[in-house]
Amino acid sequence: METAAPTGAVPKKQNQAFVIGASSVGSMFEWYDFFLYGTLVPYINRHFFSAVDENTGFILALGAFAAGFIVRPFGALVFGWIGDMVGRKSTFLVAMIIMGASTFLVGLLPDYATFESIAPGLGVIAPIILVLLRVAQGLAVGGQYGGAVTYVAEHAPMGKRGYYTSWIQITATVGLLASLVLIIAVRAGMGEAPFAEWGWRIPFLVSIVLLIGSIWIRMMLNESPVYQQMKDAGAGAKAPFKEAFGKWGNLKFVFIALFGAVAGQACVWYTGTLYGLFFLQKQMKLPDIDAYTIMAVALAIGTPTYVFFGWLSDKIGRKPLVLAGLILPAVLYAPIMPWSVFHQITDYANPAMARALQTSKVTVDADTTACSLQFDPVGKTKFDQKSCDIAKAFLSNNGVNYETIPQPAGTIAAVHVGDQTFVVPDTSQLHGKERATAISAYQAQLGAALKTAGYTVTDDPKKPAFAEPASINHFGVILMIALTTVFTAMIYGPMAAMLVELFPARIRYTSLSLPYHIGNGWFGGLLPTTAFMIVAATGNIYAGLWYPVIVAGVTFLVALFFLPETYKREIHHDEADNRPTDAV
Numbered sequence: 306m307e308t309a310a311p312t313g314a315v316p317k318k319q320n321q322a323f324v325i326g327a328s329s330v331g332s333m334f335e336w337y338d339f340f341l342y343g344t345l346v347p348y349i350n351r352h353f354f355s356a357v358d359e360n361t362g363f364i365l366a367l368g369a370f371a372a373g374f375i376v377r378p379f380g381a382l383v384f385g386w387i388g389d390m391v392g393r394k395s396t397f398l399v400a401m402i403i404m405g406a407s408t409f410l411v412g413l414l415p416d417y418a419t420f421e422s423i424a425p426g427l428g429v430i431a432p433i434i435l436v437l438l439r440v441a442q443g444l445a446v447g448g449q450y451g452g453a454v455t456y457v458a459e460h461a462p463m464g465k466r467g468y469y470t471s472w473i474q475i476t477a478t479v480g481l482l483a484s485l486v487l488i489i490a491v492r493a494g495m496g497e498a499p500f501a502e503w504g505w506r507i508p509f510l511v512s513i514v515l516l517i518g519s520i521w522i523r524m525m526l527n528e529s530p531v532y533q534q535m536k537d538a539g540a541g542a543k544a545p546f547k548e549a550f551g552k553w554g555n556l557k558f559v560f561i562a563l564f565g566a567v568a569g570q571a572c573v574w575y576t577g578t579l580y581g582l583f584f585l586q587k588q589m590k591l592p593d594i595d596a597y598t599i600m601a602v603a604l605a606i607g608t609p610t611y612v613f614f615g616w617l618s619d620k621i622g623r624k625p626l627v628l629a630g631l632i633l634p635a636v637l638y639a640p641i642m643p644w645s646v647f648h649q650i651t652d653y654a655n656p657a658m659a660r661a662l663q664t665s666k667v668t669v670d671a672d673t674t675a676c677s678l679q680f681d682p683v684g685k686t687k688f689d690q691k692s693c694d695i696a697k698a699f700l701s702n703n704g705v706n707y708e709t710i711p712q713p714a715g716t717i718a719a720v721h722v723g724d725q726t727f728v729v730p731d732t733s734q735l736h737g738k739e740r741a742t743a744i745s746a747y748q749a750q751l752g753a754a755l756k757t758a759g760y761t762v763t764d765d766p767k768k769p770a771f772a773e774p775a776s777i778n779h780f781g782v783i784l785m786i787a788l789t790t791v792f793t794a795m796i797y798g799p800m801a802a803m804l805v806e807l808f809p810a811r812i813r814y815t816s817l818s819l820p821y822h823i824g825n826g827w828f829g830g831l832l833p834t835t836a837f838m839i840v841a842a843t844g845n846i847y848a849g850l851w852y853p854v855i856v857a858g859v860t861f862l863v864a865l866f867f868l869p870e871t872y873k874r875e876i877h878h879d880e881a882d883n884r885p886t887d888a889v
Contacts, residue, residue: 314636323525324460329472332453334401334519336443336480338408338512342370343579344690346486346506346591347586350470352416353432363587366836369835372436373443374830374834377822380447385815386546387448394691396814398520400448405689408440420500443826451818454801458876459810463801464619467872470801477797478608478790481578484508485601492594494820502508548812553779555816563820567802567866569631569715569860571829574852576638577789578604578642580833584647585782589654590761590772595779603783607790611798618799624870629804630796631861634789638854640847646785647847653781655772665723669696669844672716673712676709692718692729697741699748700844703762703770705755709843721753733751761883806871828856 330705342349348365353369354362380400387396414434421428454473461469485809487508492500550556578600585596618626637646671693696718707720717729727750730743753763763770807814834848 311674324471325469329476330448330519330522332449332473332476332514333480333483336477336631337483337515338404338801341408341483341508342411342439344481344488344506344582345584346370348501353435355417356428361774364834364837367837369432369439371831371834373439374826376443377447377826377830378819380444381451381822382874384448385451385818394589396448396818400445401519403444404442405512407438407445408509408512411435411438412506412521421798438720446564447818447822449496455805455814459800467618467623467799467802468616469611471612471798473866474801475608475611475799478604481602482604484606485597487511489594489597489601500519536869544707546815552725555812559816559820561867562804562807562817563631563824565860565863566627567820567824567855568798568828571825571831572856573630573634574793574797575829575832576634576853577786577793580836581786581789583833585654590704590770591777592771595777599779603786604790605640606787607794610791610794614794614798615802617873618802619638619754622870622872623799623803624868626795626799627864628794628861629866632855634792635854635857638850640850646789647850650785653778653785655761656776657759657773658761662706666759667700667705668717668721669707669718670708670712671696671709671718672714673709673711687841694745695729696720697844701841704846705760705762706846709844720751720757725754753864802869806874806876810876
């Protein structure tokens with residue numbers, strides 16, 4: 306049997322700092338591209354989903370965002386197979402090119418109104434192309450992560466693998482941070498009106514410069530020493546899919562990685578980052594510039610902890626940190642806890658609303674069988690036919706927290722704001738302008754009462770209302786968002802090293818990529834869309850948080866009983882059993 310080279314063998318002409326730096330810069334660029342859409346969802350909603358109501362448009366925009374996540378596991382399979390067959394370096398280089406090109410094209414894509422002006426009905430082409438570009442991005446990011454972490458881990462010396470790979474782990478957060486900083490800078494330089502009209506495209510177009518630079522840097526990288534050793538020995542994988550998923554000895558670790566680590570990690574990450582941003586914008590009614598600035602500062606504070614926890618995992622192990630990073634959010638995000646993180650964010654971000662939630666609760670008395678889900682993907686439902694829909698549509702579009710109280714069939718809906726009651730006008734015999742006038746008058750009356758109570762409600766649907774700027778406790782909100790970043794860092798910082806250590810070298814790229822991208826693509830990536838649909842269905846602005854709480858809790862239990870400790874494993878190729886030398 307051939308003796309494997311010591312772990313950490315590095316080509317003499319390529320030092321470890323360069324390997325980490327070049328891999329991290331390239332990965333950061335790809336995450337910048339991928340999350341740029343997420344940070345600009347409100348603007349994309351206005352330009353590409355303008356044919357539907359605001360609440361539906363926001364969910365559809367998140368749906369297009371989610372498309373990139375849905376296809377990530379397929380990208381993981383395709384690029385993972387290529388990475389194990391052809392090599393680490395060339396595979397994630399191709400993935401990066403696809404990502405950069407797709408992002409650049411989003412910046413050039415005409416919006417709904419432009420296509421509609423050419424011919425009525427053509428407007429739908431804009432969101433369709435947008436979704437296709439998001440799919441291309443998803444396939445590309447599905448290929449880059451496995452290659453980057455495998456490449457760095459296979460260069461890392463024993464005892465420093467968690468620290469080395471943690472630099473790859475921060476690239477997702479740094480990429481999101483970079484997108485926020487550039488958006489803030491462009492918006493500040495040109496003003497809100499031109500930025501909302503066309504300036505939002507600039508960050509997408511700038512990506513072409515970053516792409517060229519990243520390609521140049523990564524072209525200077527050598528192949529991974531572990532992969533090169535296998536290639537030279539003729540010991541590489543011949544059928545990665547069969548070896549990775551056709552043998553229970555390896556497949557069980559795929560399931561453990563997914564349900565005992567990655568699914569919960571993904572939900573924790575996306576709750577603290579993108580969901581947190583959307584929560585500030587959509588529910589707390591913070592102006593976009595405030596929300597972006599708060600998130601940027603909080604991420605800048607929390608990001609170094611990724612490296613700290615990666616380093617710490619080399620000392621105490623990966624599993625204790627994974628468990629801590631799962632259980633803390635499961636407890637501290639729970640909506641029923643008045644001291645939970647997002648209740649604290651409400652207190653700091655919109656104190657008037659926080660007081661209103663306590664002193665002037667909103668309830669809707671309605672025949673629940675006559676209520677529609679406040680979501681219309683085709684833009685055909687106006688939510689102005691049934692009294693229940695008239696009431697709920699106004700509350701949902703204004704982000705007002707409410708509870709539905711079931712009433713007997715045929716009951717005309719009524720909204721209670723504290724001790725005031727506002728019965729929806731019976732519009733069953735009204736049509737056209739008369740119906741619209743009656744509904745507008747009712748909404749004006751209800752809106753005035755909500756504003757008096759402290760809720761952030763607009764008088765004009767075309768002019769969104771915002772929280773009182775002077776009342777926003779920026780420091781408090783930053784502190785809470787930074788705390789969510791620390792929770793994420795506990796589990797995500799050491800995760801790359803742990804995933805690499807779980808799988809044998811010859812099928813490592815394929816094996817770790819699939820659970821990672823199912824977890825982050827489906828469990829995490831779909832979180833914002835799913836959470837806001839739950840909010841739309843229930844009327845409770847915190848109800849969507851049950852999704853990450855439950856997933857993190859279940860993942861904690863699986864990890865506690867089934868996830869092995871891996872931090873002392875060797876990861877070089879072992880022909881004898883095709884497993885890491887001390888695998889469970």
